[in-house]
Amino acid sequence: MLDLFLYNWQVRDDWFKWCEALSEEELRKERIGGVGSILKNLYHVIDCERLWVHHMQNKPVISTDFSSISRLDEVMAYAKETRANTEDFLKHWTSEDEEKRLELTNKKGVSYSFTYKKVLLHIITHEVHHIGQLSIWSRELDMKPISTDLIFRDFM
Template sequence: MNRIEQIVLMAAYNRWMNRKVYAAAAQLSEAQLRMDREAFFGSILGTLNHLALGDTVWLKRFAQHPTGFSALAPLEAIAMPRDLKHLAFADLEQLATRRGWLDQLIIDWVETLREPDLDQRLHYRNMRGVASDKPFSSLLLHFFNHQTHHRGQVTTLLTQAGVDVGDTDLLALID
């Protein structure tokens, strides 16, 4: 499996897991979703919002790649998030709609990646405005790892709330 195939697999895993997490979260009331569970982003809804906002920030950065990924053009209509702890989506239904849109955008975009794209460096500014210059392939690893990390937190919060997400292993998607 080459690097592009691995990235495509991670995008598929991302969508698969998000669908499972959102289906599990839909079993809870709005009050349960908003309840402060003393997690880093407070609630289940807060953590899911963080993931959507973080993905938006990274995808907008990726759109500045020297290749100029046209598949990320729809992001131009979305403002750059300024705060990753903000409840940009007040209810699960709105957030699930955005999540589904982001997941499809990610799938469509990674299918356009080519090996030489991965070897480029990406110049961007972090949330505090500090300039950075990092290998694009490593930033993609961070992107998918960040999602997995916070979804792991959400699955813990859901389990504590009595909802089982089910199998979460990447292995389930590997032939």
């Protein structure tokens, strides 16, 4: 599992570098698809990672309100803090943890039960999904997207 998180973090870092070529206005510009803007898309995957890992750690699930974030460096700082927590969680991961269950009840009173393994796989694929949206937007900006080709990345 850690390897796929390392892959996602490496791709995310490359997107952060890619974003440095854009103005803050372009990063915040509302777009079709994803969660609305490049900055929001990046923030969203980080916030979801934090939420799910905090659930598995039995920590309070407190996310930063996106409206308080308006700059790339703020999203990058949020990513750094979230990654440190997730890395610590994964470093202590054992095969026995895979079958632990996360029990949740949503605001409508509907209960869910997921294995920790499924939650981690969800976090990984959720980010891959949203990174695809960034690739589409980069093409709309006539810019080359970040390569997500796992086979040619050195992250292990």
